[in-house]
Amino acid sequence: EDKVVQSPLSLVVHEGDTVTLNCSYEVTNFRSLLWYKQEKKAPTFLFMLTSSGIEKKSGRLSSILDKKELFSILNITATQTGDSAVYLCAVNFPGNTDKLIFGTGTRLQVFP
Amino acid sequence: SQTIHQWPATLVQPVGSPLSLECTVEGTSNPNLYWYRQAAGRGLQLLFYSVGIGQISSEVPQNLSAxxxxxxxxxxxxxxxxxxxxxxxxxxxxxxxxxxxTQYFGPGTRLLVL
Structure with a gap:
């Protein structure tokens, strides 16, 4: 059965800390891995990763994929209270349409 | 640019009542469209997807239709x-x-059935 597992489930840190969120997957056919940030409402897109070892970076956020070991990490440096959210990982596998399998998410809380 | 709208934002309905949630996309043609449900503390579950007018695929058996x-x-x-x-x-x-x-999400509808 295809699945995506995220860890930790929840994380509480202080502003300025660096955090690493993990996403491992087991899918029969892999096309890409996506990271989303979900605050109160809709998930917003962060990164899409398709190739191993190539880091994607946006400000204080970065992500990398390891297709051999079937996992990805999302790093956030110098965390701010505005980073507080649920971070979702999803894997896209090819088919008739682009279906995503989501993990349950990591809830990050950043306190001042 | 593309935008996606959902309404209503919040809905409280009694058990046994009907439901209709609407989603519209602007700024693109022939998009693939998806409905997900997110239960409290859980991940997103794909309910339906559509690759064109009148074409609906159901991912899980349920009480809903699209x-x-x-x-x-x-x-x-x-x-x-x-x-x-x-x-x-x-x-x-x-x-x-x-x-x-990449899938882009609408603002969502929070449904509470009492």
Missing amino acids: SRPQDRQFILSSKKLLLSDSGFYLCAWSGLAANEE
Whole structure:
């Protein structure tokens, strides 16, 4: 059965800390891995990763994929209270349409 | 640019009542459209997806149905709501107008069935 597992489930840190969120997957056919940030409402897109070892970076956020070991990490440096959210990982596998399998998410809380 | 709308934002319905949630996309043609449900503390579960008008695929057996009467309109319905239908319903789109493999989400509808 295809699945995506995220860890930790929840994380509480202080502003300025660096955090690493993990996403491992087991899918029969892999096309890409996506990271989303979900605050109160809709998930917003962060990164899409398709190739191993190539880091994607946006400000204080970065992500990398390891297709051999079937996992990805999302790093956030110098965390701010505005980073507080649920971070979702999803894997896209090819088919008739682009279906995503989501993990349950990591809830990050950043306190001042 | 593309935008996706959902309404209503919040809905409280009694058990056994009907449901109709609407999703529309602007700024693109022939998008793939998706309905997800997110139960409290859980991940997103794909309910339906559509690759074109009148084409609906169901991912899980359930009390809900979906329809796509127009290219950029996706509707989630139920004839009789159950308590277990409570949750946060998200519509998403993907397509050639953006990175084809990335799905972009609407603001969601929070449904509470009492």
